[in-house]
Amino acid sequence: MMQDLVWFKSSYSDSSNPSDCVEIATTPAAIHVRDSKHTAGPRLQLSPEAWTDFVSYASES
Incomplete structure (x- = not known):
């Protein structure tokens, strides 16, 4: 089941370093x-x- 997941960068992940993301x-x-x-x-x-x-x-901050 876990291997079937399709991962993508969260639209809520915003960082000045593009390698730092969720x-x-x-x-x-x-x-x-x-x-x-x-x-x-x-x-x-x-x-x-x-x-x-x-x-x-x-997102409140």
Whole structure:
């Protein structure tokens, strides 16, 4: 299942260093998040509702 994910740079990932970004992969049940520099490293799996809450919170600054 995890190998079937299609990863892409998040539109919310904005940095002056293009190699510093967050990649996401979406499924109907979850948003998967990883560091583009460490693709084999730890990953987060969030519900769509939790992702929406996170993006809302992160964009407040």
